[in-house]
Amino acid sequence: MRYLPLTDTDREDMLARIGVADVDALFSDVPADKLLKAPVDLPRARGELEVERIMAKMSARNVAASSVPFFVGAGAYKHHVPATVDHLIQRSEFLTSYTPYQPEIAQGTLQYLFEFQTQVAALTGMDVANASMYDGSTGTGEAVLMAHRVTRRKKAVLSGGLHPHYAQVVRTLSEMANDQVVTLPPDVAAGEDILSQIDDETSCVVVQNPDVFGNLRDLRPIAAKAHAHGALLIAVFTEVVSLGAIVPPGAQDADIVVGEGQSIGNALNFGGPYVGLFAAKSKYIRQMPGRLCGETVDAAGQRGFVLTLSTREQHIRRDKATSNICTNSGLCCLAFTIHMTLLGQAGLERLAQVNHANAVALADALAGVKGVTVLNESFFNEFTVKLPRPAADVVEALAAKGILGGVPVSRLLPQAGLDDLLLVASTEVNTNEDRAAFVAALAEVL
Secondary structure, three states, rough: OOOOOOOOOHHHHHHHHHHHOOOOHOOOOOOHOOOOOOOOOOOOOOOOOHHHHHHHHHHHHOOOOOOEEEEOOOOOOOOOHHHHHHHHHHHHHHHOOOOOOOOOHHHHHHHHHHHHHHHHHHHOOOOOOOEOOHHHHHHHHHHHHHHHHHHHOOEEOOOOOOOOHHHHHHHHHHHHHEEEEEEOOOOOOOOHHHHOOOOOOOEEEEEEEEOOOOOOOOHHHHHHHHHHHHEEEEEOOOOOOHHHHHOHHHHHHEEEEEEEEOOOOOOOHHOOOOOEEEEEOHHHHHHOOEEEEEEEEEOOOEEEEEEEEOOOOOOHHHHOOOOOOOOOHHHHHHHHHHHHHHHHHHHHHHHHHHHHHHHHHHHEEEEEOOOHHHHHOOOEEEEEOOOOOOOHHHHHHHHOOOEOOOOOOOOHHHOOOOOOEEEEEOOOOOOHHHHHHHHHHHHHHE
16 A cells, blocks of 8 residues: 555545645745755665665764764763663553553553652752653753743843753744843853843843853852842753762752753664753742653552643643643653663762763873863863864864764854864763774874
8 A cells, every 4th residue: 555545536635625726836935946846866766675775885874873982972972871771661561652641551651750750850959850851952942931931021041151052942932932032152161251141131041061061060159140130040951960970950059950861871862862851949840841740649548650730731721831842752761760770879970970080081181182272170071172273174084083083163153263172072981992092093183
């Protein structure tokens, strides 16, 4: 059977019902110069075996993260994921489960989501966490919208250390809602005067820690200034493992904490799917997006779990809804929860220590390469180096030598004039041999 088994009569009936003459009329809003003049230059059809051969040949052009020394970060980090994680999430009860609307048949799903929320709240030092967002960037956008609801204001101040992709998501959502966004210039040295941007019209201040350049930030003075003006502090992170080493944002009086949970339990996966973490102070719980699972007892007095709060407009009146997020990253949540359970508090702290130690060792080694300057005074497992030539060219030269040596800042901020800066990450997967190979290759290509 064809994938869309429509006859010519079927199509004519559909077009007549819509009220257009032909399919091309459906694309009338697209500028004519943007439309293709002919079909894409691809074979019309190939057999399955032929397609597999073609795809295998194309994929072989990739340099897989596990095949060479890998020092790429900038929001997606390579960590070791125990085999237990993949084994358990592939159980059919988890792999094929859907939204747990019926608690009497979904206790397993509800319980792991409850445990996930508990772990996220503990990691961030916050009162309550939801059952996840899609990823850290969209979660940040939702956090800003939540702050607007809480404060009844429309102005967000974004730190120059916020990941550019996260900032762009906030700006996109804000533009559609006619909200104001003040974005500070890129702040490589973490020296921006963000306090001066906070006034009585400010709804929220969004600060990443560690920031996109790897710097550690003290959130306390920012929280104090924001609260003095009736605004909220939104603390963002892209590397959740850092919470095993640094002071959690809840302990620095953040009001909303949001970030990316990919580093625990989830592989790089060519950029997704990932899992957004979202936590807040309990007094703001009814303004949180997404859903929350709660603990209760059943008719027999046995411990049980239910969906306690669902703020999606499909579930409640539209004017009371906080978000139209349709689902959560359920399987990614489970992977996160399993890995986090295997680690425990002591394991997470030890993992964070190893990450920091590896990054320090790499920073010290790179600083010894002629022409290379490490710019950070403090960092967790990622830092910024200044090179004597464009970082994008250096990365390509390193790749040719079998080293994936980081992310050029120009890739994230192409118009910022920071072409000579390179973001470098070193996690527990990097060995002494990997670091030595990176240093030697960098010295050769500069």
